[in-house]
Structure formats: structure tokens, C-alpha cells
Amino acid sequence: MPLTLVEMDRGDFARRRAPMIASYARAIAAPRGLTEAEAAAEAARDVAEQLPRGPRTRGQFMRKALVGGAEVGWIWVSLPGTTRPDSAWISDVEVDPPFRRRGYAAAIITAAEAELASRGVRRIGLNVFGDNDTARRLYDRLGYELTAQQRARVLTEVAPAPGIELAPMLDYERRIAALFADYAQDLVQEQGLWHGEAESRAARKRAELLPEGLRTEGMLLRTVVAEGVPVGWVWAGPPAPPRPGLGWLHNIEIDLPFRGRGHGRAAIAAVEAELVRRGVHRMGLNVHGMNLGARRLYERLGYELLAQQMTRQLPAR
Incomplete structure (x- = not known):
């Protein structure tokens, strides 16, 4: 029937x-x-x-x-x-x-x-x-x-990160501006926002997450240094609504000339170790659906799938 x-x-x-x-x-x-x-x-x-x-x-x-x-x-x-x-x-x-x-x-x-x-x-x-x-x-x-x-793992066994240091952030404004510009573009492409609304929403998100910028309490904003050379940056935060049981890796970026050398994996381990020192024992993160390399990396590192978002186009009627 x-x-x-x-x-x-x-x-x-x-x-x-x-x-x-x-x-x-x-x-x-x-x-x-x-x-x-x-x-x-x-x-x-x-x-x-x-x-x-x-x-x-x-x-x-x-x-x-x-x-x-x-x-x-x-x-x-x-x-x-x-x-x-x-x-x-x-x-x-x-x-x-x-x-x-x-x-x-x-x-x-x-x-x-x-x-x-x-x-x-x-x-x-x-x-x-x-x-x-x-x-x-x-x-x-x-x-x-x-x-x-969205993926997460319990931070009970954190591997060491030899040769990697999380140093005070050197170029906060440039890095954060570029990150939220990319976020606005994602809103345009994935949610259909027009550019002005996307940029406004990105600005509101930045103000919500980083009200005091680099000095926002609890935020881990660091330059990734490998054997004395800056190779990228990371941003992680403490547990907060709507995920009070999870620290959160907001962003990790290894600069193009330094990719393919294991710095990303080592930087993640360094962030995990720092969160454990702060009393946080579970970390989550978001990964773009098209970023197959990142998804495979997080799977190898033991990050389990929490949820995923999916879309499809409907035919014209």
C-alpha cells in the first residue's frame, strides 16, 4: 500500500x-x-x-x-x-x-x-x-x-610530540581574520547566505568565541614551532555550551611549505597534552566533509564519530 x-x-x-x-x-x-x-x-x-x-x-x-x-x-x-x-x-x-x-x-x-x-x-x-x-x-x-x-576522543593516552613547541602566538590578527573570512565563505557555499549576512554572522561568531581576542580566558591560541621554526598555529578551547564535557579544537593549520612532515599530528598531540594539564580529558573537533585527508588522520588518531551533517539538492517541480 x-x-x-x-x-x-x-x-x-x-x-x-x-x-x-x-x-x-x-x-x-x-x-x-x-x-x-x-x-x-x-x-x-x-x-x-x-x-x-x-x-x-x-x-x-x-x-x-x-x-x-x-x-x-x-x-x-x-x-x-x-x-x-x-x-x-x-x-x-x-x-x-x-x-x-x-x-x-x-x-x-x-x-x-x-x-x-x-x-x-x-x-x-x-x-x-x-x-x-x-x-x-x-x-x-x-x-x-x-x-x-564532529569527532572526539578521550585523552587517556596522549602520545609525546617530540620537536614541537606551542609558543605564544605571533600573528593573531592575521590568522584569525583569515580563518573567519573562510568561515563566512563556507556559510555562503553551504547555507546559501548572501555575502553581507555571512560576514556579519562570522563577525558575531568571532566576538562570541573570542571576546577578549588573544587574551580570552581559557583559550589556547599558539604558534606551532618545529625545531625552532614557526610552521603553523592552533586554537583550542575549554569545555563550554553546548558541549560542556568536551574541550574543543577550533582550528589547526600547518603552513603550506611545512606540510607532509608530520607536524599536524604532532601539534594535535601537543594540544591534547596541554588540555590534559588543564584538567580536560576529552577533546572534540569539526572536520569538513570534503577533507578526506583530515578525516582519515583523525580516525587513525582514535577520534570517534559523534555526528555528521548531510545535504542534497531537490529536483525542481
């Missing part, structure tokens, strides 16, 4: 709300380094903020899936202009336990994509957590492409 999508009403949402929050809490606990109680509170807060009027919240697309009159699952999509400016975002999709392993997840997503495309939506994205291998395989089959990953 064909699967159809029907608008959720308030009763549907009331029935689904508690299981949705519980499922979301389980998904975010490990990636964000949260306790069960913290994850539950964070999940409830996120749902309340994003869906203040339930299925009638402006900019949200919520549908239940029916097959032969039986409800088999549901989907929640944030429309363009909410989570992303020019892209819809699959905030949640669920198939109810009695109906799993029948291909309904793919059918629900395909039906939602068709309805969105008919409304003129041209791009859709999603987040999938690292332990959900089944979902990642499904999205691969449906044509979703990887855009970014």
Missing part, C-alpha cells in the same frame, strides 16, 4: 512529544558530554524553543505517515529561513517500532522531499549521530552528501 503524509494536529503532537524528547536526549548525551539529566533538560528546552506552538509553529513542517489507514511514523522538517536560510532541515524522523525494517523511513523522507520540492524548496539537510549506522546508510542511498563531521 502507498504511504501518505498527513498534517499532524495538536493531539498527535501531544502524544509524540515525550517520546521525541526522550529519543533526542539519548542521542545528544554522549556527543555533547552531558549526563542523562542534563541531556533530558537540554532536549526539553530545545523542543520548547523550536516548537512553541507544536505543529502550528511557523516555519515547521510536521507530518504523520499513514499506510492503509495505520499510522507508521512521522517526520518534522524545519523550513528554509528557520534552521538554515535557503535549506530545509530534517529535525526528526521516526518509524514506530512495529513497522521498522519495511522501508518506511525512506518512503517518509521521499514523500516529504516531494512535498517540499512542490513548494519550491531546492535543498534539504540533516544531522545524523555517530552511532546511528542504519540512518547513515539510508541517507547515503537517498543521495545525501556529507558536508561536515
Whole structure:
């Protein structure tokens, strides 16, 4: 029998709300380094903020899936202009336990994509957590492409970094300006922002993360020195919302003339050692989906996948 999508009403949402929050809490606990109680509170807060009027919240697309009159699952999509400016975002999709392993997840997503495309939506994205291998395989089959990953590892065995020193940063302003210019360009390419908005957002992000610049409390901003020669720079930070259980490697860059000599791996080890000295025992990082070399390096270093973001273009209708 064909699967159809029907608008959720308030009763549907009331029935689904508690299981949705519980499922979301389980998904975010490990990636964000949260306790069960913290994850539950964070999940409830996120749902309340994003869906203040339930299925009638402006900019949200919520549908239940029916097959032969039986409800088999549901989907929640944030429309363009909410989570992303020019892209819809699959905030949640669920198939109810009695109906799993029948291909309904793919059918629900395909039906939602068709309805969105008919409304003129041209791009859709999603987040999938690292332990959900089944979902990642499904999205691969449906044509979703990887855009970014978040990875982390426990810092219990930190290898030494011979020949590498993390020295006081010499050229902070130039390095940070270039980094946030690249970030603005990524917003243009990946989220469809126009250049002015992307630059404004990048400036706000910089002010949020580095309010005191080089002197921002807790931030590790260092020049990477190999055998007395500056070869790049690193930026790491302490645990902070929304990942209170993770130190975070914001950026590592080895200058072009010095690449391919193992300096990147050694600089990561030096950062890990410094975080351990500061009492931080888990570090996370973001890696661009197209950066296959970096993804392979972090896998070899034991960084496990926390989550990844994927997108695909929708056909014109």
C-alpha cells in the first residue's frame, strides 16, 4: 500500500512529544558530554524553543505517515529561513517500532522531499549521530552528501610530540581574520547566505568565541614551532555550551611549505597534552566533509564519530 503524509494536529503532537524528547536526549548525551539529566533538560528546552506552538509553529513542517489507514511514523522538517536560510532541515524522523525494517523511513523522507520540492524548496539537510549506522546508510542511498563531521576522543593516552613547541602566538590578527573570512565563505557555499549576512554572522561568531581576542580566558591560541621554526598555529578551547564535557579544537593549520612532515599530528598531540594539564580529558573537533585527508588522520588518531551533517539538492517541480 502507498504511504501518505498527513498534517499532524495538536493531539498527535501531544502524544509524540515525550517520546521525541526522550529519543533526542539519548542521542545528544554522549556527543555533547552531558549526563542523562542534563541531556533530558537540554532536549526539553530545545523542543520548547523550536516548537512553541507544536505543529502550528511557523516555519515547521510536521507530518504523520499513514499506510492503509495505520499510522507508521512521522517526520518534522524545519523550513528554509528557520534552521538554515535557503535549506530545509530534517529535525526528526521516526518509524514506530512495529513497522521498522519495511522501508518506511525512506518512503517518509521521499514523500516529504516531494512535498517540499512542490513548494519550491531546492535543498534539504540533516544531522545524523555517530552511532546511528542504519540512518547513515539510508541517507547515503537517498543521495545525501556529507558536508561536515564532529569527532572526539578521550585523552587517556596522549602520545609525546617530540620537536614541537606551542609558543605564544605571533600573528593573531592575521590568522584569525583569515580563518573567519573562510568561515563566512563556507556559510555562503553551504547555507546559501548572501555575502553581507555571512560576514556579519562570522563577525558575531568571532566576538562570541573570542571576546577578549588573544587574551580570552581559557583559550589556547599558539604558534606551532618545529625545531625552532614557526610552521603553523592552533586554537583550542575549554569545555563550554553546548558541549560542556568536551574541550574543543577550533582550528589547526600547518603552513603550506611545512606540510607532509608530520607536524599536524604532532601539534594535535601537543594540544591534547596541554588540555590534559588543564584538567580536560576529552577533546572534540569539526572536520569538513570534503577533507578526506583530515578525516582519515583523525580516525587513525582514535577520534570517534559523534555526528555528521548531510545535504542534497531537490529536483525542481
